[in-house]
Amino acid sequence: MVAALQKKISESATARWIVLALVAFTMLCGYFITDVMAPLKPMLEQQMGWSSSDYGFFTSAYGWFNVFLLMLIFGGMILDKMGVRFTGLMSTVIMVIGVGIKYWAIASDFGGASVTIFGSVISSQVLWAAIGYAIFGVGIEIAGITVSKIIVKWFKGKELALAMGLEMACARIGTALALSITPLLAEEFGSVSMPILLGLLLLCIGMISFVVFVVMDTKRDRELKDSAELEEPFRFRDIFEIVRIKGFWYIAILCVLFYSAVFPFLKYAPDLMFNKFGISEKLSGIIPALLPFGTILLTPFFGNLYDRRGKGATIMLVGSFMIVAVHLLFAVPAFTNWLLALVLIITLGIAFSLVPSAMWPSVPKIIPENKLGTAYALIFWIQNWGLMGVPYLIGKVLDNYCVVDNATTVAEEITGVVAPETVTRVAYDYTVPMLIFAGLGVLSILFAFLLLRENKKMGYGLQQPNIRK
């Protein structure tokens, strides 16, 4: 391995896969933090007095600065201007700062203090936790576009979709860990903030991993200094060129719709398991955690298929159909058997492997490489509207239209084991939220069709394999 690295890093397959492992690990740490709060929703409600709207407000904070302060757009420009090393390091520092604030907010006692924002009263704890999460959201999103560009840089013309699939698989390990171990940790240590502290430590290790990548990437660029493989510089007018491309819009809109039907769903999935399927709070994250676990194997598998066989646009279409079926079945009030929940989550995992494995490696087929950072940033920016808006909407819908009168009814009816006096929280009927998620899926199908049609017209090659023979 050392000999391979000493030869020529730019030509070494070993070096390429090590780079992937390093940056993928950084993303794993980031994704752990992204979802660490999801299984804690019931505890936040019981121990800290949060409501579903508070939780929706907090969760939506992920996109605030990215969307309204255009942080992602600036991040994309910085990426294309300053390169992957600077931008990646910058984004990891931002993540650490954000998680630090979030941890402090959850670990502190604000004595019931609150503030009024745009006429709504918000608890100071919720607000500070949300601000921390919003800062973290800037970091993880910029890290996401940076890592995408790193993979294109190192894997173009090679196993691009497989590499992206593996990177996403690692990120999903972070999500799966967050969903599965967080409530256990919180219970074990008797503290809701403990899992966040663990995430913070993990993230610091992720930062070190990125520093090692920086060393390798610097070496590669030195080797290629005089060769044509180095990119053209970014110009500001590139943005206008990108937004004139119809295919860009189709993939960006498909992205926001599809991801809004998955990531925000995951934020509420443990709560859905408790309310609809009668799974205890402590174990409510286990079934949702199977979704990311399933994608760990399947995303690289479908990526490899795309690399070798093509059919990227078809893969996105099939995944969109599947997500509609899953959410519609979740919406049926009579279906309350946990085995069905298990099957639906696994199916969702397949859909969530199909679409991302084809979507992200398709972007370089539509957009030239020197504009790629900005293009990924624009797509992420559009996607963040959904990641911000949908959880907020679901929180509001739950509080306003889905509260079940008798707080003990749902869980008690299903399991028959919940002692009424021990249940102090509100119970929710998830039918309407699930129909909202299904609606997003229906629109995804439409845009996947439009993308397929545009591909035929423009010859992007989305149906062609990525590996050049």
Ligand SMILES: C[C@H](N)C(=O)N[C@@H](CCCCN)C(=O)O
């Ligand atoms: C949430 C984030 N904006 C996102 O879309 N992440 C994608 C991965 C995109 C990068 C692929 N190299 C995901 O599926 O997690």
